[in-house]
Amino acid sequence: MRTIHRMLAATLIAGAAIAASALPAQAHEGDHPSEPTATTPEMHRIVAKVRAATARFHDVETAIAAGYVPAGECAASPAGAMGFHYVNPALVRPGAPVDPAQPPMLTYGPSPSGDLRLWSAEFFEPDVGQPVPTLGTYPFDGPMPGHDPGMPTHYDLHVWVGAHNPAGVFAPFNPALSC
Template identity: 75%
Template sequence: MRTIHRTLAAGLIAAAALAGAALPAQAHDTGEPHEPAVPIAAQNKLIAEVRAATARFHDVDVAIAAGYVPVGECVEGPDGSMGHHFMNPALIQPGAPVDPAKPPLLTYGPSPSGELRLWSAEFFEPDVGQPVPMFGSQPFDGPMPGHEPGMPVHYDLHVWIGAHNPAGIFTPFNPALHC
């Protein structure tokens, strides 16, 4: 079961409260067969943008200096691990277009030598009635209930840019990693 620190819930509640009434139009999956909204090459470009934007955050101290704060214990479940979540509350903007250069959360896990190493970027949006957020042609997971009291219904999407995930680059848990 996910364990997310109350700081995350408080930050997300505040971010949801700041959400405006006007939401930008975003692509969403209607369930009908269709061509991908973003070609594979463009999707790979978005992933490369996330990797480039987070390269400096391989050092967790740099992430902390940039406004990311630890928000809970290492999240692990039967499907593998997500890692330790670090949230930048200033980057949670419900209904705003997804900016691949500004992931609101980063996840870290132990390296073989014991230091924290960057595992993934996580995009997070409280549900304010917007269409399913998209990362290029990849829909976010959700909407899902908060993982603890006070956490809003939300969408999220992991992008495994620091550690290979054999289950897929957008899969929430990584079966190859453990806390």
């Protein structure tokens, strides 16, 4: 597992360094709320696109075959769980337009039978001085420091397409789930 973490960190750092050379530095405003106060037609369209794009990834083996690799233990906090992260390094493209059909990360959690089931798609970009990324008009959270050694400062946005999240479709943690 440590080898996967090192590979992921190296991939993310290399991608961030390459992208940083192409983007001007800009000041950041800090954290940006990602959850709307009410559902909107745009939110429904975005979630539908992400849900359709990830439908085949309910089977974690299909995600692995498509290039997603495990990136750590099940992430949880007092606010709830995020799950086991799987990252597709080819889809981590700092500063590129965000495509709802190509989430760079997927999260999985245990099902009652013990198998992994898809919980969310996560859009992730290392911070290379770009403007705050958005999915449609919804800004990513961040910039935030990396959560593990070697993980860069980054932006991210979860879209809970496989499990209902009472905290909101774009909330980072799901209080109804645990690892």
